[in-house]
Amino acid sequence: MIQFTDVSHAYGDRVVLREVSLTLSENRIGIVGANGSGKSTLARMINALVVPDSGTVTVDGLPVAKNKREVRRRVGFIFSDPDRQIIMPTVREDIELSLRRTDLDKAARLERAREVLARFGLDDHADHPAQRLSGGQKQLLALASIFVTDPAIIVADEPTTLLDLRNTRMLTDVFATLDEQLVVVSHDLDILADFDRVIVVDEGRIVADDEPRPALAAYREMMA
Numbered sequence: 001m002i003q004f005t006d007v008s009h010a011y012g013d014r015v016v017l018r019e020v021s022l023t024l025s026e027n028r029i030g031i032v033g034a035n036g037s038g039k040s041t042l043a044r045m046i047n048a049l050v051v052p053d054s055g056t057v058t059v060d061g062l063p064v065a066k067n068k069r070e071v072r073r074r075v076g077f078i079f080s081d082p083d084r085q086i087i088m089p090t091v092r093e094d095i096e097l098s099l100r101r102t103d104l105d106k107a108a109r110l111e112r113a114r115e116v117l118a119r120f121g122l123d124d125h126a127d128h129p130a131q132r133l134s135g136g137q138k139q140l141l142a143l144a145s146i147f148v149t150d151p152a153i154i155v156a157d158e159p160t161t162l163l164d165l166r167n168t169r170m171l172t173d174v175f176a177t178l179d180e181q182l183v184v185v186s187h188d189l190d191i192l193a194d195f196d197r198v199i200v201v202d203e204g205r206i207v208a209d210d211e212p213r214p215a216l217a218a219y220r221e222m223m224a
């Protein structure tokens with residue numbers, strides 16, 4: 001459960017969130033809105049990548065600002081730019097690095113790495129240099145290296161920007177089968193169609209918050 005209470009934030013004198021209060025308890029929640037409306041800032045607050053100027057954000061009752069380490073164990077954050085996330089020379093090593101943060105033993109880690117590489121269609125690339133993957137494959141690797149650690153909550157900031165249609169569908173299927181709570185910021189409205197809830201942000205305020213169909217209709221109308 002994620003809770004925002006009266007959250008406001010500015011970068012310098014540019015106010016980007018204005019008194020946002022939200023309780024996020026559904027399994028799959030989408031966030032949409034115009035460029036610069038404050039979506040990424042909102043998403044980043046869930047694991048304390050941004051700490052609000054005023055108001056509080058809590059994850060399972062823990063105030064995020066004072067419990068960064070514990071919160072980051074629970075919340076996996078997927079950046080839209082995979083180069084921010086890929087650290088190790090090869091695909092397999094990058095996945096294994098993530099797994100070192102779990103309490104699985106070596107044999108279980110190898111098995112889990114194998115499973116996740118197959119699930120994300122990266123098994124043929126396991127020993128390839130990660131930096132030589134295509135943009136979309138890097139995005140899949142960045143996603144895989146978060147999924148593999150099994151966080152309770154996954155926050156993804158525009159996870160499909162570099163993916164082709166097949167991989168976007170694959171990711172939609174992965175999302176549909178997850179047990180974890182999922183918060184996805186996206187301009188790709190199709191991937192949110194079967195989510196439980198969609199929140200529309202405009203100029204730092206929540207302007208619609210509903211099931212996908214009415215929320216996305218409100219967003220389309222707003223942008224027309």
Ligand SMILES: Nc1ncnc2c1ncn2[C@@H]1O[C@H](COP(=O)(O)OP(=O)(O)OP(=O)(O)O)[C@@H](O)[C@H]1O
Binds near residue numbers: 011036038
């Ligand atoms: N670290 C920062 N320093 C200064 N300004 C920032 C910073 N991060 C974001 N901003 C500004 O805050 C505003 C909101 O940014 P944010 O990234 O939250 O929007 P967004 O809705 O995710 O946009 P987009 O859809 O374009 O990704 C933008 O005007 C952006 O330029």
